[in-house]
Structure formats: structure tokens, C-alpha cells
């Protein structure tokens with residue numbers, strides 16, 4: 001799988017992402033009075049980017065929002081992840097629950113979920129056929145690279161479908177939080193825009209990551225949002241293991257969540273505030289080491305997130321290309337001239353962390 005997430009593939013990925021961000025900016029152009037909830041809007045952008053990467057063709061989430069509706073299958077990812085702990089702990093009850101839902105939907109026609117899942121299944125199978133067609137196949141897609149060559153077409157299709165959840169919710173929630181935080185702090189937004197302008201609004205990954213304020217805003221966004229909040233289970237190997245001085249018997253399930261580290265008060269004082277400056281300020285060596293030890297948003301080891309570099313590229317490009325066209329502000333005129341350090345909005349922490357309210361902002365065309 002690494003073959004596609006490799007650094008050498010960055011130029012192809014960049015082009016694809018910039019095209020999707022440009023469609024997203026067209027959506028922002030069309031929004032009435034520029035007012036929007038960042039959560040579903042950013043989710044549409046990231047769903048189109050990830051689906052285009054996975055299948056070679058975007059799933060049409062931005063197009064659907066242009067017509068005034070969030071694409072059902074994308075919306076359901078949140079719902080699906082909120083039920084994940086029930087599926088893990090009570091698999092038979094949940095299987096029965098799903099079966100009843102399926103039968104009810106067939107008999108009464110009620111239940112949008114299964115209809116949109118079926119439409120998605122049909123669309124995904126169509127993409128598999130296209131990937132095998134030498135004339136119509138997209139230039140690059142996970143499905144095209146994997147199907148037949150490395151794994152069976154069925155497994156490649158299943159992996160592509162699975163990617164939509166972890167690839168969309170995490171990055172989109174992070175982007176939504178960053179843009180929302182910037183809407184509360186116009187001075188920070190202006191300074192960032194000035195840096196990006198000086199760098200000629202570059203889309204080159206190496207140049208983007210060398211803009212200190214952009215790197216800090218994205219890194220702090222990933223830390224602060226802590227989008228992958230799931231308890232990640234691991235089984236202790238046969239023979240047991242020594243953990244923090246204690247012997248843990250083989251076969252024991254242990255787990256921890258990335259947000260325990262990302263929101264640790266000692267490593268990140270004021271953990272629930274969005275403070276990009278914490279990555280820019282010169283501090284003593286111990287604080288810097290502690291901070292880098294606790295920055296584990298993508299997990300570690302053999303099960304680390306495969307989309308790590310992909311996510312950084314998406315966030316650098318999305319933040320810079322959106323700010324290039326738009327100023328993002330709060331709805332209330334009274335807050336426009338007051339810079340506020342954003343506080344983490346209320347959320348549910350299931351598999352992905354999902355805000356319970358809206359992240360509402362207004363966007364207006366930027367005069368450069």
C-alpha cells in the first residue's frame with residue numbers, strides 16, 4: 001500500500017487535491033451570503049479527495065452539497081463510527097439490529113441508510129470495472145494499483161471502501177477546526193495569509209512544510225482536534241510483556257487513545273486551546289522533547305496510520321488554497337475585531353471525534 005502513499009507520488013496527489021479544492025471553492029462561491037457549517041462542508045471536500053484517491057473518481061459529495069444536500073453515505077460515516085463500540089462489544093446484537101433494519105427497509109421502503117449503502121456498493125463496483133479497463137482507467141488510484149496485481153480485486157475493492165471512513169472524518173474534522181479557529185483570530189489569519197502570499201501561494205509540499213506558521217497551524221490543528229479518538233486495542237503476544245515495570249500476561253487486550261497524549265496538560269499546557277505558537281516558541285529542551293514524545297496523532301508501530309503524509313498534504317493545500325480565495329469570519333459582527341484563542345468545541349469521542357454542534361462561519365472573497 002505504501003507504493004501510493006510514497007513521497008514520490010506527491011506531485012500526482014497534489015494535482016488531484018488542488019482540483020478538488022478548486023471545486024470546493026466554487027461551492028463556497030455559491031453559498032448564500034457565504035454562511036456555512038464547516039463540519040459537513042469540509043467533510044464533502046475530504047470525501048471527494050479520498051474517494052478520488054481510492055477509486056480514481058470522486059464520490060460527488062461537493063456536487064451534492066451544491067444541490068443543497070449532504071451525500072447520505074458520507075453523512076452516515078459519522079453515525080457508523082458512533083456505533084462502532086457497540087459493534088465491537090455486542091457483535092451478535094448489532095448483527096440482529098442491522099438485519100432487522102434491512103428487512104424493515106425492504107418491506108416498508110423506510111430507512112435511507114440501506115438505500116444509500118446499496119447505491120454506494122453499486123458505484124464502487126462500477127469503479128472496479130473502470131479500473132480494469134485499460135482505456136478508461138484513471139491515471140492513478142488505489143484500486144487500479146492494487147486490484148489483481150497485489151491483492152484480489154475483491155480485497156482491493158473492500159480496502160478502498162474501508163478507506164473512506166478513516167480518510168474522510170479525521171482530516172475533514174481537523175480542517176474544519178483549523179478554519180474555525182482562524183475565523184476567531186483574524187490577526188493570526190492575516191499573518192498566515194501574508195506568509196502564504198510571500199511564498200507565492202505555492203502548492204509544492206516541501207515549500208509548504210517549510211512555512212513555519214503554516215506548519216504550526218496544521219500541526220496544532222491535528223493535535224488540538226485529536227480526530228482519531230478511538231481506543232486502539234492491541235493483544236499482548238504469547239509469553240507476556242513488561243509494560244511500565246509490570247508484567248502483562250500474553251493474550252491480554254490493552255488499549256489507549258491518541259487524545260490521552262495529545263491533550264495531556266503537562267506536555268501541552270492549556271491543551272484545549274488552539275495555540276499554533278506552542279510549536280514556534282523557543283523553549284527548554286525538556287519541554288520540546290516531552291511535546292514531541294506526546295505528539296502521536298497517527299499512532300505508532302506496525303499499525304500506524306497509512307494516510308499520515310497524505311493527511312498533511314491535504315491540510316497544507318486545503319488551508320492555503322481556501323485562504324487564498326476567502327477571508328473566514330465569525331457570524332457575529334461584534335467578534336470581528338477581537339482575537340480569540342479557540343477552545344475545543346463540545347464533541348462526542350467515539351472512533352472519530354465528532355463535534356455535537358455546528359462550526360458556523362461566514363466566508364467572503366479575499367481582496368489580494
Ligand code: HEM
Nearest residue numbers: 166167170171228232297298299303304305306307310311
Ligand atoms: C488528521 C488525519 C488523520 C489522523 C489523525 C489519523 C489517525 C489514524 C489512527 C490513530 C489510526 C489507527 C492506527 C492504529 O490502529 O494504531 C489510523 C488508521 C488508519 N488510517 Fe488514518 N488518520 C488520518 C488520516 C488518514 C487518511 C487521509 C487516510 C487515507 C487516505 C487514512 C487511512 C487510514 C487507514 C486505512 C487506517 C487503518 C484502518 C484500519 O486498520 O482499519 N487516515 N489513522
